[in-house]
Ligand code: GDP
């Protein structure tokens with residue numbers, strides 16, 4: 520059975536872009552509008568020879584389980600709890616937001632190991648965001664660009680101990 524990796528983060532940080540890069544097929548819908556990925560997407564991933572199963576999650580904005588966004592959040596949490604390791608993405612260009620901090624608090628309260636990816640870090644626009652991400656409490660963030668494929672070797676090294 521393949522190890523399970525869950526991708527988590529607030530809308531628009533690049534989760535589906537990373538999922539597509541890892542799975543190599545257009546299975547997840549990528550869109551500029553926040554929250555466009557409606558369902559949980561899973562696929563078999565390969566990263567530099569490392570095989571695992573990856574889940575692209577969507578939804579962490581709403582706590583009320585009576586609402587659709589609330590059910591999406593519950594799905595996201597279930598995926599993370601089930602996973603061997605979570606990839607927590609932030610947007611280095613936007614910096615750390617209150618929702619990032621809320622997700623971080625929830626992740627810290629659980630048992631799933633977390634790798635923090637400071638996405639959109641290509642070029643220099645993300646430098647301050649990468650530094651800010653250190654404050655989320657998951658150690659040094661991995662500077663990353665899902666769109667440009669930068670940081671893949673560092674992600675590989677960070678994943679190795681967990682899968
Ligand atoms: P999700 O809502 O977290 O799944 O985010 P998406 O994968 O749908 O991406 C949201 C937007 O960010 C899209 O316009 C992507 O093209 C863009 N994006 C994703 N990764 C990167 C990156 O590494 N660098 C930059 N500059 N943009 C990115």
Ligand code: MG
Nearest residue numbers: 534535556577
């Ligand atoms: Mg998405």
